[in-house]
Amino acid sequence: MNNLFVRFYVGVVAALALALLLVVLAAAGRHETTAAREAQSARLAEHYVELTQGNHWLMQEALLARPPAEWDAVLEQWRPHFRYPIALQPARELLAGELPPFVRERLAVGEPAAWSRLASPTSERLTLYLPLAGSDRVLVEELELGPPVDVLLDLLGVDLVVLLAILGLTILALTRPLARHVNRLADAASAFGAGRLDARVGASAPEPIGRLARTFNAMAERIQRAADEQQATLQAISHELRTPIVRLHFALEVAGGALAEVPAAREHLEEMARDVGEIEALVEELLTYARLQPGAPPLELVQLDLAELVHDVVRDLGPLAPRLALGIDGPASAPCSAHPRHLARAVSNLLRNAQRHARAQVRVRFAVAGSAATVTVDDDGPGIPEEHRARVFLPFERLDASRSRATGGYGLGLAIVHRVMQAHGGSARAEACDLGGARLVLAWSWPGEADRGD
Template sequence: MTGTETGAVSARERSQGLARSLFRVALPRWRGGRYSLSKLFFNFYLLAMGSFVAIAFTADFVISTAQRGITDDYARRFMRGTITLIEDELFRQPRHAWPSKIEELDQKFAYRLNIVERITLDKILKPQQVIKLDAGDIAIDHDDDIMYHRLGNTSKVLVVGPLAVSRNPEQTDRLPLEARLRLLTWSLTGLIFGIALWFWVRPVWRDLEAIRQTTRDLGDGNFDARSPPARSQLFSPLAETMNSMAERVQQLLATHRELSCGISHELRTPIARMRFALEMLAETNHRDERERLWTMMEDDLDELDHLIDTSLTYARFEREAPAAHFTSVRFADWLVDQVESVRLLGRRLEVEVDTSRLPPQLNVDLDRKAMPYALRNILRNAFKYAGQKILVSAELDGDHIRILVDDDGIGIPPEEREHIFSAFTRLDRSRDRATGGYGLGLAIVRRVLELHGGTATADAAPLGGARFTLSWKAHQ
């Protein structure tokens, strides 16, 4: 294996190693300890259900507080008649008989009845309730669900309640009906929510597992790995982005490998010629021969410089297409100027420019830095293979401008016309030094046209050789 080939292999290994390192950094932190579906479900469930319960209780507290005044008024109106009847019944009896009478009445009601001294309530009731009590109104203790009513102007106070406590002995140790209904409601809510959450978490977990496995494969150097389509809309953009990133990394690695192998192959020929020329230079004393060998080495150095420049340009387009900076130009004048700038390279060839099919004073949008590079590469390619004549013409087809470059050379076989736009692709007949090249010019032409949102194609020319067509939207 030659030194250049060894360098290309090592460069390829370094690039792949760098890509693996990047993907390993991107691996989830839970790669070592397997994160189970049940743990994910319970974490989501506890978080969501806890938040839901907290919100529900907060809302219930706020609503209960806001409605407390309305509830109190309703309870007073509801119980006022009953309390008045009990008060009337007591006033029919002597005061010393009130305790026995209240015990008798207590047996007939579902809630408890009692009589206490007014002074004992100062520490039980709030000041607002004490004021209502002394005013002859009904005071309500919300904490114990008890009502208090002062019996006339006496120091005695009728106590009604707790209202929520049942007098049925069979229900003494049971939860109140409201509490049982709430418990049943929350249990059903939690169960239904858990089932719904399970069916939501399961596809999310599968998507996480698929993305994790894809990331692990990419981190291990398998750049053909792709994440399957996500089952949930939550991870669909992430899976698409990861696949796009993997394709881009794979494309960059392929370009790097292609450039490394192609450049190493192309470098061998001029370097071998220079080494041969140096050996011949050391063995000859003839001035003419020495000058000829010096000229050969200078040509080889120019070839190496052109190869490096072209390779860097191609790598820049492959790595990241630069943003196009469009400028409106008078197209017929621009086309004539571009052909004139390289006409000398055609030497003996007849190079003709035809702009008769263009509308007068036509302006076209193009990148004035990139598009000349594409046109000159097409013209240089035509100069290599043309026999006597090259015709450059242009036409406006709808909203697209087209440049046609025809030559009378040997043409391009139909099966090769698409392939020649790939990097480092050359036809067998072009491998001699006179028409060599590196197979990068046409690849760059296609990248430039893609930058303009257009196309570059090859076909048969009316002159008998090849026709190259550059087409893009005239007004961006």
């Protein structure tokens, strides 16, 4: 809001100053170069001659009452009483210099003349010419009309401050609602990007913000509808697959009993059973991923000991990779708030991912500080390139194209981890680690005692 107001305010003030400067420059250019402006200057000069006619009559009478030889002495007596220069000059010298045509014409016939031109943006220089009758001398007066810049600032300073204050209040009144609507739209877009697909923004805003809000809402509706349909389809397919999988398991058991005496058939049946087991595991992964979709009912967090949970996961999964050195680093007790089953699933997915890629060592660390917790799993495997670290949490995204039993996995393990952390209001991220491989970090927080008491 402040940035928008300042930029708008400075822009308007700069535009006003530039417009004023251009007007002054244009006026100055027209004054010096165009015939129309010269005609206008001639009319203005005529006005100044008429305006100073009485003063000139008195000065001429005072000079003509004295001999011409004393005129210079009289001017010396007058000068201390004038705040502008006065002088007597020969008419021939003036006519030989640069004068506008309307001044030259009047001096040539012995008539008073005036010449006005711009001296500064706030003042003009006025030269008055008074030919003295019966002589070739001209009384010349140099006046500067209009206040100097410092005097003008003193005169207009308060008015200028009031003008700028009113301008600022007007711009603030215009930009504040605009900034408020834009901020609401930005908050809704941020929430939508974070997985809250039901985030919407009020469309009662001035155009074109209102149109932008309606467009955003329409886009959000389409995306949410498509996501809901995709999740419904995924869950329906997963549920429908369970029945034929159960039938396959039963059929394989029956066939295994009937063909128990045929070694070749038994081997094929065991291979088929493993394939069906993989399909069943994939279906369970799909159902878990679908249940954790954004917009699902919030998880019920309970108090638990993170140390106990991590040790249980390591104890269960450690024997699956006996060749690896598996270390645990964390306090003896680490109370936190989380959903036990989903958090255990996330930690086990990280550990199984590390076991698949590690060469010789896996390290699990955990910590709780206040109302925030972290779980970190490091391995000494090939690591994850920096440009791919965000992609590994996408569903069915694998850096290798393999789906073989050697590497295992279905491309959903880290995607489920990501959704578990989203459901906890936390995050999952990939980093480089000092073991040379990948570091996968879970981080989440929960309301503290002070927050729950409000």
